[in-house]
Amino acid sequence: MRTSAAARRTALAVAGTAALALSALTTAAPAGAVVDPQVRGQGGTSWVRACDTLAHGDTVACHALRVTSTVEPVAAFGVSPHLTPAGYGPSDLLSAYKLPANGGAGTTIAIVDAYNDPNAEADMAVYRSQYGLPACTKASGCFKQVNQSGGSTLPANNTGWAGEISLDLDMVSAIAPNAHIVLVEASSATMANLGTAVNTAVGLGAKYVSNSYGGSESSADTSYDSSYFNHPGVAITVSSGDSAYGAQYPAASKYVTAVGGTALKRDSSTRGWSESVWLTNSTEGTGSGCSKYDAKPTWQKDTGCTRRTIADVSAVADPATGVAVYQTYGGSGWAVYGGTSAAAPIIAGVYALGGAPSSGSSPASFPYAHTSALFDVTTGSNGSCSPTYLCKAGTGYDGPTGLGTPNGTTAFKG
Incomplete structure (x- = not known):
């Protein structure tokens, strides 16, 4: 039925x-x-x-939110040299998180998504040109776009996932503009296909793999862990979800860095910015919670979950404080996006700025060894829960924002 x-x-x-x-x-x-x-x-x-409707057989959804109320100060299509698009751009994000400009040289960051965006390269080129970032093209070898097995026959086009792809490419470009980028497109939005794409990304040499999707936990998750996400020495980031309090997979995997979401605003503080937990209502906001199936990693010490706790760290996700994105397949050019889909590629980019993870390491553990090198988010909640730290921000670790947001790259080295 x-x-x-x-x-x-x-x-x-x-x-x-x-x-x-x-x-x-x-x-x-x-x-x-x-x-x-x-x-x-x-x-x-x-x-x-962006992924409000699932294709037949899909079991996970992307976490991209496209703002529809934006009044753009720039032309809808192409580059506007003397104007700035709505939403936070690269200089804003680097300022907020105290990151170096022009980073990423010598690194390869992979983005794993489902389906194909036929305009991915062209749209990314407009974004990078608008903000004065170096070109990253297939012709130069900087950009690759492959299917889940690494081949050139790409999956079916999908306008919803194209928005996710544009968001991911633009956020990696913003944080690590000199990195090489590999876009690995799964045949459909199932854990088997997306997980295969993760393995392909690692096989193609990526030390940083961003995943902005998720769905319900299942008893198969521990099998998915060993089959797809157990890659020592590779930083794998996963968005925690946009459905407020409640655990999702693969953010619940003990082998990944689970990335929560914040509302990011300019202020008059020394930092120049402030953050709080992103929550819109009882069913929409950053995800957090206790995994039903995944074991607690040894480096996670909170006591409210006997198994894996989500999240580890966080970055901007509130669509009301969203980021600029350029998308033409299924989009109308310049737009503002939010969701924890923005946060995951930002954190993947920060890992790349921090340098290659040491051989055999668990990069998700790095922030836990450098908690002072993060901005602690202490206000806001994403629901009701017990114990309250799992859904309410406070000093130190909490579920919605983890240990906090980047304050430079130190917390992402190891």
Whole structure:
């Protein structure tokens, strides 16, 4: 029996919470379809989930949120040399997180997503040109776009995942503009295909792999851990989800850095910025929680979860304080995006700025050895829970923002 589009949207809105049934995520739509995305919002900012409708057989969704209320100060398409797009750009993010400019030389960052964005290279070129970043093209060898096995026959185009791909490429470009980038596109949004793409990314030499998707936990997760995410010496970042309090996989994997989300605002402090937990309402905000299945890694010492706790670190995710993105396949050029999908590639880029992880290391443990080299986020919550630190920010570790946000690169070295 096929459910209605409204039912699919409702299921996706609560993806990853303890109450979510996996079957609710598998309702079908054509691979390239966008069916009446549900507009959400708060405080004058509205947005839609890029992956609001799942293709047939998909079991996970991307975590990109496209703002629909933006009034752009630039032309919709192409480069506007004397104007700045809405949303935070590279200089804003480097300032907020005290990161060096022009970083990433000699590194390879992989982005793993589902389906194909046929305009990925061209759109990234516009973003980089707008902000004065060096070109990164297939012709120069800086950019590769491959299928989940590393081949050149790309999967079906998908307008929703194209927004996720544009967001990921632009955030990696912003943080580590001199890195090489490998976009690995899975055939569909299942853990088997996306996990295969992760293995391919590592096989192609990436020491940093960004994943901005997730879904319900399952008893198969520990098997997925060993099959797809156990890559010592590789920093694998995963967004914690946009459905507020409740664990998702693969953020729950003990082998990845689970990345939560914040609201990032300019202020008059010495830092010049402040952050709080991103929460829109009871069903939308940064994800956190206790895994049902994944064992607690030895470097995680909180006592409220007997198993893996989400998250480890965080970065900007609130669509009301979102980032500039350029997308033309399924998009209208310049846009503002949010979601923990923004945070995961930002943190992957920060790992790249920190240098290659040591052989055999667990990069997810690095921030736990350098807690003073992070901005501690102490305000906000993403729901109700017990113990409260799992959903409420406070001094030191908490679920929604982990140990905090980058303050330079020290916490991401090891």
